[in-house]
Amino acid sequence: MTEFELIKRYFARPPKRALLGVGDDCALLRPDAGLDLAVTTDMLVEGRHFRPDADPRLLGHKALAVNLSDLAAMGATPRWATLALALPAADPAWLEPFAAGLHALAERYGIDLVGGDTTRGERLTISITAIGEVPPGMALERGAARAGDDVWVSGELGGAALALAHPEIASAAERLHAPEPRVELGERLRRLAHAAIDVSDGLAGDLGHILERSRLSARIEYARIPRPRAFQALTDPELEKNCVLSGGDDYELLFTAPQPHRAEIDALAAELKLALTRIGTLVPGDARLTVVDAGGQPLEHRGGYDHFGGR
Ligand code: ADP
């Protein structure tokens, strides 16, 4: 199979919204009149983000999902994506399911894969750039939180990290390998939230980014943070705390919103059939994160994940 046969067979699909998709020197995109473009890139590297034997269909899903999660955290609607692939070999048994997982998620949201680059490389490396649209002034920037805002989180936290410690727990493994980008939630939060971020490096680290950029502190009630039921049976409070506060890869949305929006956010949760939980409050102060236990006592925690600092 030549490079061009590979691209044609697995990745070239007629675009639905792009003026020109795969096959020319560039794709041509026309955003809806007056909308801003939101652009993000995320890379998955074999050995770093996934094991060599990872299920290719799930990898195709996850490589796009992590990018859609970033767009959602900005309040942007996903429209287009490009894919840069470094492959050790052109293996149809890998390419076929990988492309199927990627195209399935793209189709769900009407996203066109409009281009990319394909090369041989020692290690499988998957880099996707996703482009979305957002009305001017409506993007959910990290620096836009205000003192007095509630801190909310979607879904549950800690499941993906739990899967690293206990791969036999199926519900946790699903969270790690097949994350659901909160696309609809991100769009709906444009009107309701001040700031948002997706939880890729752990609650403590990611909330820390909002606090630094917004120059605020936060008080989070540990017991309120929603987490998988699987933790109950494990009775390992230290592992639970590390997963819930510092575990990455959950791709839930963490957002801050003014208190008068509580009822509307609760109604949105019911409509989207997605738990939205208030876990704390933003207070004036210099980017200090205080996590308190049920008795109001501060809890020690490790902070978030850093690719160069480790945990
Ligand atoms: P160029 O030489 O201009 O870089 P390429 O020969 O690398 O173009 O790619 C040919 C066409 O296929 C281009 O339109 C490019 O965007 C697209 N393409 C290459 N690799 C991929 C891929 N993995 N997924 C989607 N489109 C791809």
Ligand code: MG
């Ligand atoms: Mg090229």
